[in-house]
Amino acid sequence: MTNLALLGARLLIGALLIGGAVQKALSPGDAGGMLVGLGLPFALVWPALIYDALAGLALWLGVAVRPVALSAAAYCALTSFFHLNVFQATGDAWQMTIFVKNWAIAGGCLALMVAGSGAWALRADRP
Incomplete structure (x- = not known):
């Protein structure tokens, strides 16, 4: 069950990142607008897309x-x-939900970092 759970964790967190890349590719203005609103360059959308x-x-x-x-x-x-900054500027409650969700995902990523890939991986981590 451990290998199945780790595969599931990798697939779910990976899907979130891939989804973010697709969203940025299809509608870069959404993320770019948030960046510009915070005084950052719109062009940061592209490295974020690549990272995702x-x-x-x-x-x-x-x-x-x-x-x-x-x-x-x-x-x-x-x-x-x-x-969080967008929430504070606009009062949009959905932004607070995303803020909290990102911290939960960060926690899942830390757990995955500790556990490693599991056996079902192209390059499995050593235990």
Whole structure:
């Protein structure tokens, strides 16, 4: 069951990252507008899209799971503050939900970092 659970964790967290990449590709103005609203350059959408896609694929495939999971935890924690700032500026309650969700995902990524890929991975981590 451990390998199945770790595969499930990798697939679910990876799906969230891949979904973020697709969303940024199809509608870059949404994330870009949030960045610009915080005084950051719109162009940061593109490295975020690339990170989302590569990290999601790495988790799906089971490649470098521990370092990718650690970086994803940091990424989720960092990006949560964008949503907190938007919430404070607009009062949009959905942004607070996303803020909290990002911290929960960061926690899942940290757990995945500790556990590793499990056996069902292209490059399984050593226990």
